[in-house]
Amino acid sequence: MKLAILGGAGARVPLVLVGLARFHEELRIDEVALWDINAGRQKLIGRICAAMIERYSVPIRVRVGKSVEDAVEGADFIIASVRVGGTDTRVLDERIALSHGVLGQETVGPGGWAMALRTIPPVLKYAQLAEEIAPQAWLLNFSNPVGIVLQALLAAGVKRTIGVCDTPRELFESVAALLGVPSQRAFFDYLGLNHLGWVRSVQVDGRDRLSELFEAPKRLAHAYHVPLFSADYLRQLKLLPTEYVYFYLNAPSAVEKLKKAKQTRGQMVAEQEQQLFEGVAAAGNNGSKVVAAYDNFLASRNATYFQLETGAKVNEEKVESARKELYEKAAGYERIAVDVMRAIARNRPVVFPVDVANNGAMDELGPLDAVEVPCVMDSNGARPLAVGAIPQQVRSLLLDVKEYERLTAQAALEGSKKLALEGLAANPLVRDRGLADAMGQEYLQAHAAYLDYLK
Numbered sequence: 545m546k547l548a549i550l551g552g553a554g555a556r557v558p559l560v561l562v563g564l565a566r567f568h569e570e571l572r573i574d575e576v577a578l579w580d581i582n583a584g585r586q587k588l589i590g591r592i593c594a595a596m597i598e599r600y601s602v603p604i605r606v607r608v609g610k611s612v613e614d615a616v617e618g619a620d621f622i623i624a625s626v627r628v629g630g631t632d633t634r635v636l637d638e639r640i641a642l643s644h645g646v647l648g649q650e651t652v653g654p655g656g657w658a659m660a661l662r663t664i665p666p667v668l669k670y671a672q673l674a675e676e677i678a679p680q681a682w683l684l685n686f687s688n689p690v691g692i693v694l695q696a697l698l699a700a701g702v703k704r705t706i707g708v709c710d711t712p713r714e715l716f717e718s719v720a721a722l723l724g725v726p727s728q729r730a731f732f733d734y735l736g737l738n739h740l741g742w743v744r745s746v747q748v749d750g751r752d753r754l755s756e757l758f759e760a761p762k763r764l765a766h767a768y769h770v771p772l773f774s775a776d777y778l779r780q781l782k783l784l785p786t787e788y789v790y791f792y793l794n795a796p797s798a799v800e801k802l803k804k805a806k807q808t809r810g811q812m813v814a815e816q817e818q819q820l821f822e823g824v825a826a827a828g829n830n831g832s833k834v835v836a837a838y839d840n841f842l843a844s845r846n847a848t849y850f851q852l853e854t855g856a857k858v859n860e861e862k863v864e865s866a867r868k869e870l871y872e873k874a875a876g877y878e879r880i881a882v883d884v885m886r887a888i889a890r891n892r893p894v895v896f897p898v899d900v901a902n903n904g905a906m907d908e909l910g911p912l913d914a915v916e917v918p919c920v921m922d923s924n925g926a927r928p929l930a931v932g933a934i935p936q937q938v939r940s941l942l943l944d945v946k947e948y949e950r951l952t953a954q955a956a957l958e959g960s961k962k963l964a965l966e967g968l969a970a971n972p973l974v975r976d977r978g979l980a981d982a983m984g985q986e987y988l989q990a991h992a993a994y995l996d997y998l999k
Contacts (some may be wrong), residue, residue, distance in 0.1 A: 545573045545889065548615045548678075550670050551625040551687065552578025552608070553585040555817055555845075556877050558592040558838060560623065563878035565600035566871075571886050576606045579615035582630065588824050595834040612673065619678045621885050624670055625686040628662040628994055631817065634810035636990050638802075644983045646973060647795045648808055649853070651689040651739050652788055653973035657952055658987045660692040661964060662994040664956035667693055671702045682925065684708050684884055686877070691738030694899050694914040696953035706926050707899025707914060709738055710880045711786050715767070719746060719784065722763050723753050731895070731918075735906060735931040738899050738916050739788035740945055742938060754784065769849065770856040781937055787850065792941060795973050798853040805852045812852065816844050843867035887921035895919065900926045907933045913946060944972050961988070961998040 547564070549557055557578065564573050576593070580586040586608055593606045609615030616622060627634070637655035638648030647653045667687050674681050683705040687693050694707035712734055720727035723746065731747040745752040757764045761775035772790040791798060802808060823837030847866040851858050871878075887894045895918050902913045905928035909915060919926035934942055951967030954960070969980035988995050 545571070545620040546575040546577065546618055547573050547885075548577045548579065548609070548619040548622045548681075549625065550579050550612065550615065550622065551627065552615075553580035553582045553589050554625045554627065555589070555820065555841070557589050557625065558596050559842075559871075559876070559878035560881050561593045561596040561604070561606065561878075562600070562871050563882035564604060565597060565602045567882050567886060568600075568602045568604065571882065571889055573620075573885070574604055576604060577609045577615040577619070578606065579609040579612050585821070588821050591824055592834055592838050595831040595838075598831045599835055612670070613677060616670070616674055616681075617677045619674070619681045620889070622670070622674055622678065622681050622683045623686060623881060624667050624683060626663055626666055626670075627687070628659075628666060629991070631810055631814045633662065633991060633994075634659070635808060635814065637987070638808035638810050640983065640986050640990060642799065642802060642808070644979060645799060646979070646983065647791055647798050648802060649791055649798075650810065652791045653795070653971060654968060654983055654987065656689040656692070657948075657964075657968050657971060658991060658995075660689050660696075660952050661956050661998065662991060663687050663689075663693055664696045664953065665997065668697060668700055668702070668957075671697055671700075671705060675702070675704075682706065682885075682888060684881060686881070689738065690899055691740075691914050691916070692949045692952050694738075695949050696956055698901050698912045698914060699953055700957060704925065706884060707738060707916075708880055708884055709899065709916070710877050711739060711788065712741055712897040712916065713880060714876070715743065715784065715786050718767050718769075719743065719754075719757070722757060722766060723748065725753075732897075733931070734897055734916075734918055735934070736786070736916050737914070737942060737945055737949070739786070740792070740942060741786045741897075741916050742789070742935065743784040744935065757784075758782070770851070770854050772850070772854065783935060783938065790850075791853070792972060801855045802852055804855075807852060809852055812848060813845065816841055816848075819844075839867060839870055842870055846870075884921060884926075888923055888925065891923035893920050893922045895929070896921065898926050900928050903928060905929065906931050908939075908943065909946060914949070941972060944970070948972070955998070959997045959999055964998055 634650050637658045641648035641654040649655050685707050690707040690709050716732045733745040734743050746754040758779045820841035827833035843866045847863040897918050899916045902909045902915045903911050905917050917931050918929045948970040955963035965984045968984045969977045
């Protein structure tokens with residue numbers, strides 16, 4: 545089978561090769577075609593991918609496509625992991641928002657809005673190309689913000705597409721470990737949107753065990769890799785939120801901490817990636833040194849996740865702990881991608897959360913609204929399980945974010961600047977038309993090369 549990766553110069557692409565190598569006997573993907581407009585960076589990522597294949601000694605051919613058509617044609621699966629404009633645009637997104645006193649984050653708030661407007665046109669183009677020259681392929685979209693991109697793809701009529709994010713599974717694995725049960729034995733009653741989800745219950749042998757954590761605050765504190773929510777808040781909420789909910793609850797505090805740090809997450813990641821590529825270049829043809837440079841990058845990136853926005857302390861011990869967990873977790877970018885492909889290719893139904901069309905799964909949302917819920921995965925793709933009513937305590941936030949997502953996706957599809965600014969004003973972290981107009985115009989000017997289609 546063939547896998548095409550669009551956005552093949554992304555720093556997480558080698559992780560997919562790790563997943564493919566570890567599950568090669570089941571999945572049998574023997575060709576991976578990479579495509580990215582950044583040829584120089586693509587070459588370095590390609591070297592890391594080749595070193596990973598050498599490390600695991602599996603018969604997978606990794607090549608750089610001569611064109612996007614060459615990469616896509618004949619593919620069984622297509623991963624879209626696109627970052628339009630690279631890390632530089634991410635940093636701009638973050639800095640512009642912070643200059644207006646608004647949270648600068650790449651998927652939540654104004655940063656996610658600007659990223660969505662840049663990302664939807666090329667991903668839709670790739671999806672439509674796949675329908676023409678690889679009609680049997682499933683498009684797995686990892687391009688952020690996953691929920692808004694999927695909202696646009698569904699509205700445009702794209703059928704064989706699934707939005708994929710590792711955030712829910714990361715929480716599931718953490719909760720299962722705290723409860724002392726294998727995650728495969730538990731069913732996580734979960735619902736939400738991408739980067740806005742909640743666990744309602746954890747069913748183990750017919751019994752809900754989530755309440756055990758609410759009654760044990762010291763254990764509950766370890767549900768997240770940095771402190772995000774107080775035990776009192778979680779007990780009162782009676783739900784377990786995914787980590788990005790933190791930004792909606794603590795935006796002013798996150799803004800203050802980012803300003804104090806005088807650095808955004810994008811700037812930190814850019815420095816980490818620069819060190820990675822310097823290490824890969826210095827390693828030459830020594831595959832083990834290439835892998836070591838990549839391991840150092842991942843450990844640093846994982847250990848500093850949510851550091852700036854929460855003020856969490858990161859020391860060498862935490863970096864070493866992150867290094868020990870590399871490639872071993874049952875969640876993570878590579879594991880989710882491979883698990884989706886395994887379920888479809890083997891046609892053995894499994895259930896886990898991905899982003900799909902609602903189709904009646906969640907009350908109060910339309911059939912083509914993108915939602916993140918447990919789905920039955922098999923050769924037919926992903927079919928959402930009914931989750932019913934939105935919990936009253938989070939209903940308003942979820943519906944507000946969904947309206948913002950609809951407006952932003954529609955603006956991208958129609959090329960409407962007016963709708964785009966309405967979407968930004970509707971974002972729960974903005975909620976001010978004057979602020980949205982001023983900030984939106986600054987984004988439009990800063991990213992004119994990518995957003996000039998908005999009229």
